Amino acid sequence: MLEFQKVVFQYDSEDFNIINGLSFQIEKGEFVSVIGPSGCGKSTIFRLVGQLLTRKAGEILVGGERIDGRRGYCGYMPQRDLLFPWRTVRDNLCLPMEVRGDVSRAEMDRRAEETLAHVGLSGWGDKRPDELSGGMRQRAAFARTLLTGSELLLLDEPFSALDFLTRITMQEWLLGQWENDHKTVLFITHDVEEAIFLSGRVLVVEETPICRLASFEVPAPYPRTRACLTEPRMLALRERLIGMLRREAAV
Amino acid sequence: MKRWNANLPALVLLFALLLVWQLGATGMDAAYILPSPTQILVRMWELREPLLTAHLPATLLCTGIGLAISVVLGLLLAVLMDASPVAEKMLYPLIVASQTIPTTALAPLFVLWFGYTIWSKVLVTVLITFFPIAITVFDGFRSVKTDMMDMLQTFGAGQREIFLKLKLPAALPYFFSAIKMAIPLSIIGAAIGEWLGAQAGLGYFSRRMMTQLDGAGVFAPIVLLSAVAMLAVAAVSWIEKRVITWRGSL
Secondary structure, three states: OEEEEEEEEOOOOOOOEEEEEEEEEEEEOOOEEEEEHHHHHOHHHHHHHOOOOOOOEEEEEEOOEOOOOOOOOOEOOOOOOOOOOHHHHHHHHHHHHHOOOOHHHHHHHHHHHHHHHHHHHHHHHHHOHOOOOOOHHHHHHHHHHHOOOOEEEEOOOOOOOHHHHHHHEEEHHHHHHHHHHHOOEEEEOOOOEEEEEEEEOOEEEEEOOEEEEEEEEEEOOOOHHHHHOOOHHHHHHHHHHHHHHHHHHHH | OHHHHHHHHHHHHHHHHHHHHHHHHHHHOOOOOOOHHHHHHHHHHHHHHHHHHHHHHHHHHHHHOOOHHHHHHHHHHHHHHHHOHHHHHHHHHHHHHHOOEEEEEEEHHHHHHHHHHHHOOOOOOOOHHHHHHHHHHHHHHHOOHHEEEEEEEHHHHOHHHHHHHHHHHHHHHHHHHHHHHHHHHHHHHHHHHHHHOOOOOHHHHHHHHHHHOOOHHHHHHHHHHHHHHHHHEEEEEEEHHOOOOOOOOO
């Protein structure tokens, strides 16, 4: 679904390639997390996929085709919900469809309403974003991401700003969503436990500049519950990943 | 009741100041230079006919035209500077520099250029008011968070959509602030213009009273002017409250 082929990228303000010949691949329907300490370049990978940054060399393919010149092939969900405060929740959900401009107003409203129900926000369409709780806002933001209609979802630490209880509730909720519609998800986080709980595979940024991502299969079948986190194999993986991150942070 | 309480300290101070003024003016007993508040009110009542039928409409017309031109000009400049970095580099310093020119000193020239017509006054008004509108609305466009723009871009939005769907609504609160700043300035601008050369208007009327050493008559149009400005700002605030329900939550 997503493939990096020897991608090179350098920020203008830096004199080295922060991403240096990176290759990796994510299959359709996979849930993959990318973990690494803050500032390691995780988000740069996302911004390259979304063409918010232009790579120096290499190829990025989504669905087998080069991304250059294409639009709307991925749904991006940022850390903050970024709901527009002057729009109702429903109109916020319509935003990606408005930008694409390929469906009628009535159809937009219908799809928005349907997706609101899908994320458990039926009846909240007419509210303003500031009338929603933090968790509800993130669900609305996720619904907006779904309505881009893309098969590939890029979730950039979407729950990091939430309080602990809301965060674990949202993790379970997201897992349920994914187990239902099996979109391809690339999920950035710095929370090892979150990565293990959600993903089938975890990619670790071991070093900056990023030349490769270490890949770890998560040894637990879906559907999952939080109880799987206490299994010895999961605990071992967790400790191993934490060890890797700690080593890198120390460097 | 709550509102009344909130305004109470200001009202108390205002009343106290007026009282000091009243006592001072009565003590001084020189109404031709310092009339008391009550004398001004009485004079306003006596002059209500020319003030309200001839001079207030003249000033409001000048203010209205000037403000309208400023809004169009200010928005145009703001949009242009936002759309093109080259335009910003060219225009921004000039716009700021234009504010260092003492408009009041130039105003007599405008009278020479345009005569006693309304346009000399309109020009003063525009020169004073286009600046806060252009700069404030431009700041409003700039206030837009880059991650919101990024998000729209990943949806496939181009510059035009980003402007219409994000920057324009985001700048609306700034636009209202700009208008609230521009209203009092526009009235001051019109009054200055009228002071320097006019056949009607509150500024002109105030000056005429000055030559007649009618102190209360000088103050009467000034009080009327500031009352009109306050009313206009209140009206804009009222509209703003209804249009902008999200201020501060961006």
